Amino acid sequence: MLIRSFSIAPPQSPAVTAPPEGGAISCPLPSGSSSCPLPRRGVGGWATTFTLVLGGFDGLHLGHRALLAAAKECGLPVALTTMFGGKGKELFTKEERRFLFEQAGISYLLELDLTEEVMSLSAEKFLSGLFALIPVGNILCGEDFRFGKDALGTPDLLKRLAPCPVSVLPIVKERGEKVSVSACKRLLGEKQLSRLNAMLGDGYFIGGTVEHGREVGRTYGFPTLNLSVPKEKLLPPDGVYGGLCRTPKGNFPTIVNIGARPTFGVEERKIEAYLDGFSGDLYGAEVAVYPMEFYRGIEKFSSAEALKSQLERDISRLRSV
Helix, strand or coil, X not given: CCCEEEECCCCCCCXXXXXXXXXCCCCCCCCCCCCXXXXXXXXXXXXXXXXXXXXXXXCCCHHHHHHHHHHHCXXXXXXXXXXXXXXXXXXXXXXXXXXXXXXCCCCEEEEEECCHHHHCCCHHHHHHHHHHHCCEEEEEEECCCCECHHHCECHHHHHHHCCCCEEEECCCEECCEECCHHHHHHHHHCCCHHHHHHHHCCCCCEEEEEECCCCCHHHHCCCCEEEECCCCECCCCCEEEEEEEEECCEEEEEEEEEEEEHHHCXXXXXXXXXXXXXXXXXXXXXXXXXXXXXEECCCCCCCHXXXXXXXXXXXXXXXXX
C-alpha cells in the first residue's frame, strides 16, 4: 500500500507545495495570516475523511498500537503523524517507520519535521495548520500527548479546538513501567532486548543496505553481510548479538557484530552479520537485522582461528534457541 508523506517543514521547491486536486489548501491561522506554516509534501487530493492519530510515533510501541486499534474501530481510513528532528537519535528511521506503518495498515502518513520555525508555533497555530492539511472525522491521542511551543498544548486544548470528536487514551504500562519511546531507548542502551521487544510488541530492528566489505570472513569460513545504516539510527551498544535477519531471499538466524573488528585492525564502527544457512549474494539488497540477545562484548582475538572457534560457539548458542 502506498503511504503518502507530508511535511511540516518550510517548502523546499515548487513541487513540495503543489496544491491538491480541486484547489489550494487554506490555513485560517488565528493571526489572520494567509500563509500556512504546515505546507504539504506531495500532491493529489483527499478522497475521504480520516481518523487522525496524533503523536511523535518513533516506531510502534504498545501505547501506539493501542491507539491504532482504537482508531480502526472508528470505521474510517487511519492517518498518522510521525515526527523527526527531536533530541537524540531515532529508534526507527524514516524508511523503517514507513515499513512499520504500512504493515500496520495506515492509509496516510504525515511526516512532521520539527524545525525551529515549527517548534516556535503556539499550540493553537500548530492545530490550525494541521487541520488545514487533512479532513478529519475523529482524532485520537494519548493522555501524555503535548504539542506547540514549549509543549503547552494538551489533550484538553485539543478537545476544545478540534473540528471533530477527540478520544484520549490512558497511558499503557508494561511490567508496571510506562511504555514510551524514552523507555524503549533506555532498554536498548541497557541491552535489555527481551524487555524492549515486549514493550514494542514486535522486534526492534536495524534496516540497511548490504554493501561490499573487506570479505575477510570468507577466508575463515564465515562470510558476512556488511550493512550501511543511516547515521540518525539509534543502535544497541557495541557487541555481538544473536537474532534474525529478514532478507529478500528469506529469514535467517543471525549473529550480528556491532562495533569495531579489532582482530583485523578495523577500528571503524560497523554492522556485520553472519546469516546461518544462507549462501548467495545480497549486495545492494535491503535487509533488516533483529538483534534479540546480547552474547558478548567486542574483543581482540589472538588469531583468525581463535575468532573462528568463538564464532562456532556463538552459532551453537544461536541454534539452541
